[in-house]
Amino acid sequence: MSIAELSRMARGRGGPKARQKMPDNKPALVFLGPWLIGAICLMIGPIIASLVLSFTNYNLLQPAKFVGFDNFIRMLSDPRLRKSLEVTSLYVLISVPGQLLAALLLAILLNRGLRGVTIYRAAFYLPSLLGSSVAIAVLWRQVFGAQGLFNAMLGMIGIHTEISWIGDSSTALGTLILLHVWTFGSPMVIFLAGLRQIPTELYEAATTDGANAWQQFKSVTMPLLTPIIFFNLVLAVINSFASFTQAFIVSGGTGAPADSTLFYTLYLYQEGFGSFRMGYASALAWLLVIIVGAATAILFWTSKFWVHYED
Amino acid sequence: MKTDSTTLQAPPRAKTARLRFPPRRPDPVAITPAPTPAAKSGRRGQTRRRVLAVVKHVCLILLVVVALYPVIWMLVSSLRPDGQIFSNPSIIPTTLHWENYTYGWTALTKPFSTYLVNSLLVVVAAIAGNLITCSMAAYAFARLKFRFQKPAFAFMLVTIMIPIHVVIVPQYILWSQLGLVNTFWPLIIPKFCATDAFFTFLMVQFIRGLPKSLDEAARIDGAGHGQIFFRILLPLMTPALATTTIFTFIWTWNDFFAQMIYLTDPKLYTVSIALRAYIDAQTSSSYGAMFAMSMVSIIPVVLIFIFGQKYLVQGIATTGLK
Known part of the structure; x- marks a missing residue:
């Protein structure tokens, strides 16, 4: 009797196939138990509930009332929604490239065998840890207030002004964009890690071929860094669409002045938890998902044209 | 010169790129002489x-x-009297006006220590939850075979991308139906359900990097999944666990949105919410006290940053966490 036959016998009739199709699920169920409960009760359930709620009027007190597409129709003619979309797009379009550009420049500056890289890296990284805290938002309110640090600095170089950068509807968003750019440290660290992956041989070869620093940057560094840029870009876009705390604190929760800092999430919060229009807030949440999803999809589509993958 | 730049992208070079030696710094300009x-x-x-x-x-x-x-x-x-804050843009310390701290500490209905303790409570619970449940889930995804493994893993990844705002309304309704609004539970329970999928993913990647022969050797010695997980893998996962701890600390400590929604009772305020209450309660004349308490609130983050830098950088570099 051959070994193959023996083993077939040992596995029993129809054994092997049944075994393969039905792996032992019990240990997985134990290890995944908490996650499974969370996924069902805190993710899938709420996602479905949010979808259902978006077709209702619900204020927590009275039972939800089905209203069909009313919430979505209302969106079309909601001036504050339009304003919040404008504000958020402007914010994303300026702060994301600004932040990534700063991150990239500093990463390149820090990469070339500099002494004390770790100290610089730490110093530049600190703001991105603090940037989302209420404390920094409080600080920002003061710095860009009428009698704030920024105006005091301007005064020192001879520009005397009493503008409240936070209080002026044409500059308030700018201060928030600046705050976002200020947190360039985390993409910078990712860029630095990416730069280190570029093999030294490429630069050696480029130098032998007579390429100068700029040509090396253009033909070696940039192409090999594009996957990292893309990764950072996707992350930054998703994160900046979800920005909330800074606009909330700086504007006192209102989106003031004149709704110029009314981030989408802030508007969603006001509708859901300020006015308790849970149905409309859910519809707004879904619009956000669609917008972020579309933005990400567009980014992925464009990546074909500029992201360089080695193979 | 133009031909140079095109040859730079030629296939043979690209191949050298795949030969990956231990990480080293490309350093042609500063050190290698041309x-x-x-x-x-x-x-x-x-x-x-x-x-x-x-x-x-x-x-x-x-x-x-x-x-x-x-x-x-x-x-x-934060160490200057209010009158001097506005007029003085320099960072050279002029006074040590500690009164800002003592005044700020007691300016709200509760002493600031209450808020620090509340924040710490939420943070410690969140860390415990993430460490336990994310590592368990990661073990299952990385080492076990089970039905619907692929769709489950894909769903886990998708939840990383889903903004909290989509689920916050139904979650709030759920917690309020359970009567748990104005308790710490809505902030803690989700962490014990591995909802921070970032960390699960981080740990999955980490476990995948550990040799499978370790598990197999243990299994031959008669170890079950529990033993393999606790005795073999968990001790090797320290870097991933450290990264998770640090990021959970910073994110939860800085969190504002969820804490503001669930905690409206002043005695449950966390540091974030208390600071916001300062803005509402104070006029602009007490910036000193507000700065003092802002400093108190960021000190833990700065300390964690100083002592956990290594793991922070590792964590960001491998997964792109913020």
Whole structure:
């Protein structure tokens, strides 16, 4: 009797196939138990509930009332929604490239065998840890207030002004964009890690071929860094669409002045938890998902044209 | 020159890129002397490089000062009497006005220690939850075979991308139906359900990097999944666990949105919510106290940053966490 036959016998009739199709699920169920409960009760359930709620009027007190597409129709003619979309797009379009550009420049500056890289890296990284805290938002309110640090600095170089950068509807968003750019440290660290992956041989070869620093940057560094840029870009876009705390604190929760800092999430919060229009807030949440999803999809589509993958 | 740039992307070079030696810094300009041109102008090139390095350091130090100026200024201003804060943009300490701290500590209905304790409670629970449940889930995804493994893993990844705002309304309704609004539970229970999928993913990646022969050897010795997980893998996962701890600490400590929604009772306020209450309660004349408490609120983050830097950088570099 051959070994193959023996083993077939040992596995029993129809054994092997049944075994393969039905792996032992019990240990997985134990290890995944908490996650499974969370996924069902805190993710899938709420996602479905949010979808259902978006077709209702619900204020927590009275039972939800089905209203069909009313919430979505209302969106079309909601001036504050339009304003919040404008504000958020402007914010994303300026702060994301600004932040990534700063991150990239500093990463390149820090990469070339500099002494004390770790100290610089730490110093530049600190703001991105603090940037989302209420404390920094409080600080920002003061710095860009009428009698704030920024105006005091301007005064020192001879520009005397009493503008409240936070209080002026044409500059308030700018201060928030600046705050976002200020947190360039985390993409910078990712860029630095990416730069280190570029093999030294490429630069050696480029130098032998007579390429100068700029040509090396253009033909070696940039192409090999594009996957990292893309990764950072996707992350930054998703994160900046979800920005909330800074606009909330700086504007006192209102989106003031004149709704110029009314981030989408802030508007969603006001509708859901300020006015308790849970149905409309859910519809707004879904619009956000669609917008972020579309933005990400567009980014992925464009990546074909500029992201360089080695193979 | 043009031909150079095209040959740079030629396939043979691309192949060398895949030969990955232990990480090293590409450093051709600063250290490796360029063969022909630099050899001729040896010493002059060296001094030039040295001057360049000095210029670079000066620029970088200036940038560091600019980047950290607001925070340092806040620290210095928190030790100035209110009257001086507005007029003084410098970061040279002039006074040690500790009264801001003592006044700020008690300016709200509860002493600031209450809020610190509340924040710490939520943070510690969140860390425990993430460490336990994310590592368990990661073990299952990385080492076990089970039905619907692929869709489950895909769903886990998708939840990383889903903004909290989509689920916050139904979640709020759920917690309010359960009567748990104005308790810490809505902030803690989700962490014990591995909802921070970032960390699960981080740990899955980490476990995948550990040799499977370890598990198999243990299994031959008669170890079950529990033993393999606790005795073999968990001790090896320390770096991933450290990264998770640090990021959970910082994110939860800084969190504002969820804490504001669920905690409206002043005695349950966390540091974030308390600071916001300062803005509402105080007029602009008490910036000193507000800065003082802002400083108190960021000190834990700065400490964690100083002591956990290694794991922070590792975590960001491998997964792109913020």
